[in-house]
Amino acid sequence: MEKTLVFRSVREGPPGSKWQSLFDYHWPAYEKWYLAEGERERPGYLACYNAMKKHMPELMPTYRALCGLAGGGDLASRFLSLYQPPPYITGCSQAVLASPSSTVLARNYDYPPELCEGTILYTNWNGRRVIAMTDCLWGVLDGMNVKGLAVSLAFGGRKAVGDGFGAPIILRYILEFCDTVPEAAEVLARVPTHMAYNITVADSAGRYITAMIAPDRRASIRRVAVATNHQKKIEWYAHALASETLIRERQLSILVDDEATTEERLISAFSSPPLFRHDYSRGLGTIYTAVYRPHAGQARYKWPGKWLNFSFDDFSEQQLIVRYGARNLNVG
Numbered sequence: 001m002e003k004t005l006v007f008r009s010v011r012e013g014p015p016g017s018k019w020q021s022l023f024d025y026h027w028p029a030y031e032k033w034y035l036a037e038g039e040r041e042r043p044g045y046l047a048c049y050n051a052m053k054k055h056m057p058e059l060m061p062t063y064r065a066l067c068g069l070a071g072g073g074d075l076a077s078r079f080l081s082l083y084q085p086p087p088y089i090t091g092c093s094q095a096v097l098a099s100p101s102s103t104v105l106a107r108n109y110d111y112p113p114e115l116c117e118g119t120i121l122y123t124n125w126n127g128r129r130v131i132a133m134t135d136c137l138w139g140v141l142d143g144m145n146v147k148g149l150a151v152s153l154a155f156g157g158r159k160a161v162g163d164g165f166g167a168p169i170i171l172r173y174i175l176e177f178c179d180t181v182p183e184a185a186e187v188l189a190r191v192p193t194h195m196a197y198n199i200t201v202a203d204s205a206g207r208y209i210t211a212m213i214a215p216d217r218r219a220s221i222r223r224v225a226v227a228t229n230h231q232k233k234i235e236w237y238a239h240a241l242a243s244e245t246l247i248r249e250r251q252l253s254i255l256v257d258d259e260a261t262t263e264e265r266l267i268s269a270f271s272s273p274p275l276f277r278h279d280y281s282r283g284l285g286t287i288y289t290a291v292y293r294p295h296a297g298q299a300r301y302k303w304p305g306k307w308l309n310f311s312f313d314d315f316s317e318q319q320l321i322v323r324y325g326a327r328n329l330n331v332g
Helices: 017-034 045-055 057-069 074-081 167-177 181-190 237-243 245-257 263-269
Strands: 003-012 093-097 104-110 119-124 129-135 139-145 149-155 197-203 208-214 217-222 286-293 298-303 306-311 319-324 329-331
Touching: 003 017, 003 306, 017 057, 017 074, 045 057, 045 074, 057 074, 057 167, 093 149, 093 197, 093 245, 093 263, 104 139, 104 149, 104 197, 104 263, 119 306, 129 167, 139 167, 139 286, 149 167, 149 181, 149 286, 167 181, 167 197, 181 197, 181 208, 181 217, 237 245, 245 263, 286 319
Parallel strands: 003 119
Antiparallel strands: 003 319, 093 104, 104 286, 119 129, 129 139, 139 149, 149 197, 197 208, 208 217, 286 298, 298 306, 319 329
16 A cells, blocks of 8 residues: 655744644644553653753753644643653664764664654754754754754664653754764763664764663663664564664675775665665655765755755755655655
């Protein structure tokens, strides 16, 4: 069965009517998802508010502004905190090729097409310009800020669920308030996450890390350029087998360890198996490829035969229709 996803690039400085329109459009689906386990399974508003105030206080003015645009309701405000949301599982492959003069962070996002928001959002919410592929309306799947910091997330391949935030809001916090990889690493070490994720971060100075974060153990932050869907060792064997996490990790490791690998060669590899996956029937197909060049301030999003190119000085609002079949995709 074919599934259609419309990707939209949206530019808005302070939170306003464009973000409000995105909320109005996506909220019915997000409300259903947020309540899927029953409302009692989600934390109350005061718990959400206090958790954000404690761990990400600088983000509070933006959070309050977005809650207001969402109507100020209890449920929407709880959802927008991304504190202890329902568990969700992605695929994803990501890698950094770094040097002091030119760094690239590339990734494939593997997920059910019908659950992807498809919004590329350019914002200036805290005196900081950010371009990001969004999730949960203001969270970040991958993105970059004008200071030359780029981030990307991948599911960590573990079943543990605990007290913490959805990773997309942690990535938003990093892009809004961090300038460098060391600053991002400090955030990833202290802000709690509700599930296991592998977060790769790179900056314009050529620094990079991958942080393996989880709700039940301390973050492992290392100078590793590659991440797929496990943390150090396989712990969820069924998911590892279905997602081919070890095969993808090996492919990327070979590429980044080869001194002959150019940026073009690395980026090209994301368009072919095993990195590019066509298993849309099981929700494990590649939805898009993202490429960030933090030194140049460039963000590119790729599908077979089609690129969308953006920068902080050249960002146009566009739409792109992508149709995902059981084993293929077509770009409209």
